[in-house]
Amino acid sequence: xxxxxxxxxxxxxxxxxxxxxxxxxxxxxxxxxxxxxxxxxxxxxxxxxxxxxxxxxxxxxxxxxxxxxxxxxxxxxxxxxxxxxxxxxxxxxxxxxxxxxxxxxxxxxxxxxxxxxxxxxxxxxxxxxxxxxxxxxxxxxxxxxxxxxxxxxxxxxxxxxxxxxxxxxxxxxxxxxxxxxxxxxxxxxxxxxxxxxxxxxxxxxxxxxxxxxxxxxxxxxxxxxxxxxxxxxxxxxxxxxxxxxxxxxxxxxxxxxxxxxxxxxxxxxxxxxxxxxxxxxxxxxxxxxxxxxxxxxxxxxxxxxxxxxxxxxxxxxxxxxxxxxxxxxxxxxxxxxxxxxxxxxxxxxxxxxxxxxxxxxxxxxxxxxxxxxxxxxxxxxxxxxxxxxxxxxxxxxxxxxxxxxxxxxxxxxxxxxxxxxxxxxxxxxxxxxxxxxxxxxxxxxxxxxxxxxxxxxxxxxxxxxxxxxxxxxxxxxxxxxxxxxxxxxx
Numbered sequence: 001x002x003x004x005x006x007x008x009x010x011x012x013x014x015x016x017x018x019x020x021x022x023x024x025x026x027x028x029x030x031x032x033x034x035x036x037x038x039x040x041x042x043x044x045x046x047x048x049x050x051x052x053x054x055x056x057x058x059x060x061x062x063x064x065x066x067x068x069x070x071x072x073x074x075x076x077x078x079x080x081x082x083x084x085x086x087x088x089x090x091x092x093x094x095x096x097x098x099x100x101x102x103x104x105x106x107x108x109x110x111x112x113x114x115x116x117x118x119x120x121x122x123x124x125x126x127x128x129x130x131x132x133x134x135x136x137x138x139x140x141x142x143x144x145x146x147x148x149x150x151x152x153x154x155x156x157x158x159x160x161x162x163x164x165x166x167x168x169x170x171x172x173x174x175x176x177x178x179x180x181x182x183x184x185x186x187x188x189x190x191x192x193x194x195x196x197x198x199x200x201x202x203x204x205x206x207x208x209x210x211x212x213x214x215x216x217x218x219x220x221x222x223x224x225x226x227x228x229x230x231x232x233x234x235x236x237x238x239x240x241x242x243x244x245x246x247x248x249x250x251x252x253x254x255x256x257x258x259x260x261x262x263x264x265x266x267x268x269x270x271x272x273x274x275x276x277x278x279x280x281x282x283x284x285x286x287x288x289x290x291x292x293x294x295x296x297x298x299x300x301x302x303x304x305x306x307x308x309x310x311x312x313x314x315x316x317x318x319x320x321x322x323x324x325x326x327x328x329x330x331x332x333x334x335x336x337x338x339x340x341x342x343x344x345x346x347x348x349x350x351x352x353x354x355x356x357x358x359x360x361x362x363x364x365x366x367x368x369x370x371x372x373x374x375x376x377x378x379x380x381x382x383x384x385x386x387x388x389x390x391x392x393x394x395x396x397x398x399x400x401x402x403x404x405x406x407x408x409x410x411x412x413x414x415x416x417x418x419x420x421x422x423x424x425x426x427x428x429x430x431x432x433x434x435x436x437x438x439x440x441x442x443x444x445x446x447x448x449x450x451x452x453x454x455x456x457x458x459x460x461x462x463x464x465x466x467x468x469x470x471x472x473x474x475x476x477x478x479x480x481x482x483x484x485x486x487x488x489x490x
Contacts, residue, residue: 090432164200228422229251233365255301
C-alpha cells in the first residue's frame with residue numbers, strides 16, 4: 001500500500017492530481033515552451049522559476065537541480081548508461097506514447113503521475129532510484145513540450161536512411177588490412193543495413209597525434225554517430241581524448257579511461273605485464289622509455305600495477321639520460337616515444353652493440369615503432385599482442401572464416417571484429433539511435449560475439465576487459481617481418 005508519510009510526498013500527490021485537469025483547461029500540453037522544458041530536463045528548473053522539489057528513494061527531498069532528468073536519461077533523452085543493474089529508458093514522446101514490454105502506452109496524465117508519484121503507465125511502482133518530482137502547472141506543460149520536441153531533433157550521423165561512422169586508420173598495410181576487413185564484414189553482417197538504415201563508413205587517415213583537438217576537428221566528427229579506431233595506442237590516446245562525448249570503439253584500449261571509450265582487447269600496459277610475467281625474475285628487468293609524457297605514464301602504470309599486486313617492479317630508465325646498469329638487466333622492456341626520438345634510437349644502438357638481453361615491447365604500440373626499434377638495435381623485438389589465438393563461434397565466425405580478413409593477419413582479425421561488434425551494437429540500440437544510447441549498449445555486460453575473436457566484453461570505463469589466456473607473441477625484425485618465436489609450438 002502506498003502511504004504518504006512526508007510533506008514532499010503529499011505535495012507531489014497534490015501536484016499530480018491537479019496537473020492533468022489544469023493542463024486540459026489551460027490548453028494542450030504542446031503549448032508549453034520546449035526551451036523551458038529543456039531547462040527543466042537538463043538543469044532541473046525553468047529560467048527564473050523555483051526548482052521543483054525532488055524526493056529520492058531514501059526519502060531525502062532536494063531541489064530538482066540536484067538531480068535533473070538528463071543526469072540519468074541522457075542529455076538527448078535517448079536513455080542512460082547501465083548502472084547498478086538499471087538502464088534508464090529513452091524519454092522521447094515517440095518512445096513513451098507507444099506500448100513497451102511490461103507496460104501500456106503513456107498519455108500526459110500517466111506520465112505526470114510517473115514523474116510525481118513513481119508509478120508507470122500500468123500502475124506498477126517504478127524503481128526507488130527514480131526520484132519523484134513535484135511539478136507546477138508550468139513545469140509540467142514545458143516538460144511535456146520538450147519531450148515531444150526530442151523526436152524532431154537530429155542526432156549527428158543519423159539520417160532517415162543512413163547512419164554514418166568514422167573509421168580512423170593508420171597509414172600503411174596494417175591500416176589498409178583493417179579497412180578492407182571492416183568493409184567486408186559490414187557488407188556481410190548487415191547487407192541491408194540496420195532498421196532500414198544503411199551503414200555508411202568514412203575512412204579518416206590519422207598519421208599522427210599532433211594537436212589532437214585540431215586534428216580531430218579536421219576529420220569532421222560532427223557528421224558521425226561514432227568512431228571506430230585502428231590507430232596504435234600512442235596516436236589513439238591523445239586523439240580520442242579530444243573526441244568529447246563521441247562514442248569510440250578502438251581495436252586496443254588506451255591507458256586512460258574515459259566515458260564512451262571502448263575497445264576490443266586490452267592495451268599496452270596489459271601486454272607489457274604479460275611479457276614481464278613470463279620472465280623468471282621480472283624485477284631484474286629494466287623498462288627503457290623514450291622520456292616523453294605518454295611513455296612515462298605507461299611505464300608508471302606498469303610498475304604501479306605490479307606493486308598493487310604485491311610484485312616487485314622493474315627499474316625505470318629514461319633513454320635521454322644515458323641510462324646506466326642496462327648490462328645487469330635480465331631483459332629490457334622497450335616503450336618507444338610516440339615519435340621515435342634520437343636519444344631513444346641511440347640508446348637502442350648501444351644495446352645492440354654491447355648487450356644480448358631479450359628486447360620486449362607491447363604490440364599495441366604499433367608495428368612501425370617496433371620495426372624502428374628492432375632496426376636500431378640490430379636484432380628482433382619480442383612483442384606481445386593481447387589478441388586471443390582462438391576464434392569465435394556462430395554466424396560471425398562463419399562469416400570471418402570465408403572472408404579475406406581470415407588471411408590478413410592481426411589487422412584483419414581486429415577489423416572484422418570491430419565491424420561485427422558495431423553492427424550488433426546498432427541493432428541493440430533500436431531504431432531511435434543516439435550517441436549516448438549506443439555507448440550504453442557497448443557497455444553491455446553480456447558482451448559481443450565478434451567472430452574473429454572469442455566472445456568478449458569490451459574494455460571500457462571501469463571494465464578492463466580480459467587479456468588473452470595466452471597473448472600472441474611475435475618477433476618483429478627491422479624490416480617489419482613477424483614470426484613466432486622458437487618454442488611456442490608453431
